[in-house]
Amino acid sequence: MARLADDPPADSRDGFTAILNAGLPTKRVISQGLLRDEQGRVLLCELTYKQEWDLPGGVVEVGEAPSIGLVRELEEELGITVEVRDLLTVNWLPAWRGWDDACIFLFDLGVVDSSITEGMTLQPTEIKAVHWCxxxxxxxxxxxAAIELLEAVDAGSLPAYREAPKQPE
Incomplete structure (x- = not known):
């Protein structure tokens, strides 16, 4: 591991912390929101980069709180401002199709009028369309992963922490 001349000494608290931060693993964090309409349907996003549809949300930036990341992602990708309610679960996803493992924070975004989609401004590089499902x-x-998660939500068997089953490639 390389060190720069102006790095804090390795035997100092700051130096030790910097060395550990440089070598410890990091975990990708994703925030998603469960948004329902007045008929109980769930909002899914049709994405540009995969065939399957997924819950709205995205990757949380370094140093960003998961709830704040969700608000930012929905503003950027859908052009809406949401109120993040309760955390429904943290869902660990094993590595899949070349992606490293990740933790998904699933937040409740409440119930809205289905017409909200008419006023959305979709980010065309990521979102093709949105659908009430x-x-x-x-x-x-x-x-x-979204199917399995939403079935657990509907069954009422949603613990605070869960581990998604490994998906077929």
Missing amino acids: DPSEVRSRATD
Whole structure:
């Protein structure tokens, strides 16, 4: 591991912390929101970079709180401002299709009028379209991880922390 001349001494608190931070693993954190309409349908995003649809949200930036990251992602990608309510669960995802493992923070975004989608400004590099989906549409269109997660939400069997099953490649 290289050190620069102006790095704090390795035997100091700051130097020791810097050495550990440089070598310890990092974990990707994703925040997603569960947004329902007045009919109980779930909002899913049709993405530009994968075939399956997914819950709105995205990767949390370094130093950013998961709830703040979710608000930022929905402002950037959908052009809406949301109120983040309760944390529903933290869902660990194993590595899949070349992606490293990650932790998803799933937040409740409440119930809104379905017409909210008419006023959305979609970020075209990431979002093709948004769709209100009933359970059968979720099962036919969503990512396997989102299907499994939403079925657990609907069954009421959602612990504070969970581990998603490994998905087939």
